[in-house]
Amino acid sequence: MRHQVCIIGGGPSGLLLSLLLRRAGVDAVLLERRSRDYVLARIRAGVLEQGLCDLLREAGVGTRLDAEGFVHGGTVIAAHGQTVPIGLRTLTGKTVTIYGQTEVTRDLYGELDRIGAPVIHEAEDVTIHDADRGAPFVTFTQNGTSHRVDCDYIAGCDGFHGVSRRTIPAAVRRDYEHVYPFGWLGILSETRPLHHELVYAGHERGFALCSMRNAHLSRHYLQVPLADRPGDWSDEAFWDELRRRLPPDLAETLETGPSIEKSIAPLRSFISEPMRWGRLFLAGDAAHIVPPTGAKGLNLAASDVFYLSRALIARYAGDESLLETYSATALARVWKASRFSWSMTRMLHSFPDEGDFLRRMQGAEMAHLAGSPAAQTALAENYVGLPW
Incomplete structure (x- = not known):
């Protein structure tokens, strides 16, 4: 088969890139290793910067986002006896929106189905061939049958392990x-959110975050040792520990209930350079990982997609300059957003081995x-998202 662009990876970044390219008349095909049901079963955070919300609307998938998303004009930072409300809207004129990543993925799938885009x-x-030459191609197997995609460009949106x-050669x-x-x-848990804004709490026992999916569905997090497993924590133990780490006035209002999903995610900061090798372009977690403190993972992937979609669309209109500068442009924002996530993590988590200082x-x-x-303004500007 022959397509102008072959996209590897069917998460939100690959799906959004495919949709934006298709809307601009660029012929893209998307390859995903897992089934659609598997992709849609992934539970991920969903704090969307205003730039991502605007990009989803541009792609034609903003209807449910606008109807069901929770717009947040602030957030709360609590640690060391201080509770600091950060007025995002007041300080920056911008907001963030709570809308689950699974729902973003579902919306993108629905629109790609509607327009008949190949997924x-x-x-x-999946194997990439001749990416450093003028005629790259991708091979893969499906149900035991081998296939080949000839293309002009390859977009790697297949995550950290893809x-x-x-x-890209190690050299x-x-x-x-x-x-x-x-x-x-x-x-x-099917419980009322702790607060109308997200609450980030630092405590000597460790970090805690209280978030939400909707008015009756909450998502809460605790910092735990890497050796812990979800089964080590009963619901009662989780709620007791969360109360300990919250300011007393907030802990008193915490609504608890049975968990309907429980998992542990390790934290890392990771950046790979360059994000282009020949006709292969990396986007999202394939190129960078940030700790979830500050909610930059999905949003950084979206800014990559913004830059890459513009560059590929311009290429087929006769201008290759944006493709040439894609890696440098994307990485400039990646490093700044990674710095913010790193600094928030350092400020609010417990690092026992580093002592009292x-x-x-x-x-x-x-x-x-x-x-x-x-x-507060500097934090707010980073939290709502630096300009694209």
Whole structure:
């Protein structure tokens, strides 16, 4: 088969890129290793920057987002005896929207189905060939049958463990990584959200986050050791520990109930350079991972898609300049957003091996944030998303 662009990876970034290209008349095919049911069963966060919301509307999938998403004009940072409301709308004129990543994926699938865009599921043994030459192609197997896609360009949206980044030779690629000595234990429960805004709490026992999916569905997180497993934590133990880490006035209002999903995710900061090798372009988790503190993962993938979709559309209109600068442009924003996620993680998590000095510095950071409108504005500008 022959297509102008072959997209590898059927998560939100690959689906959104496919839809944006198709709407602009660029012929794209998408390959996904898993089934659609598997992709839609993934539970992921959903704090969407205004830029991502605008991009989804541009792609024609903003109807349900606008009807069901929770628009947030602020967030709350609580640690070291300080509770600091961050007025996102007041400080920046922008907001974020709570809308689950699964719902974003469902909306994208629905629109791609409607316009008849090709999405090939259960594509196994995907291999990229001749990406550094003028005629790249991708091979894969499906139900035991071999297939080949000839194309002009390849977009690697297949995540941290995908084939795309590993295709770039080690001599060309440079990876930067920091693995944190803890993970996040998250539960989903049919309970009322703790607060009308997200609450980020730092405590000497560890970090906690109280979020929501809707008015009757909450998502809460605790910092836990990497050796822990979800089964080590009963619902009662989770709720008791969450109360300990919250400010007392908020802990008193916490509504608890049975968990309907429970999982632990490790935390890492990871960036791979460059994000282009010949006719192969990386986007999203294939090129970078951020800790979830600050909610930048999905949003960074969206900014990559924004840059890459514009570059490919311009290429087929006769202008290759945006393709030439894609990697540098995307990485400039990646590093800035990664810095923010790293700094939020350092400010609010417990690092027992680093001793009392770090705890005192974290306290000083919170005191500065509480007393400085400029510091609150800087945090708000990063939280709502830096300009694309």
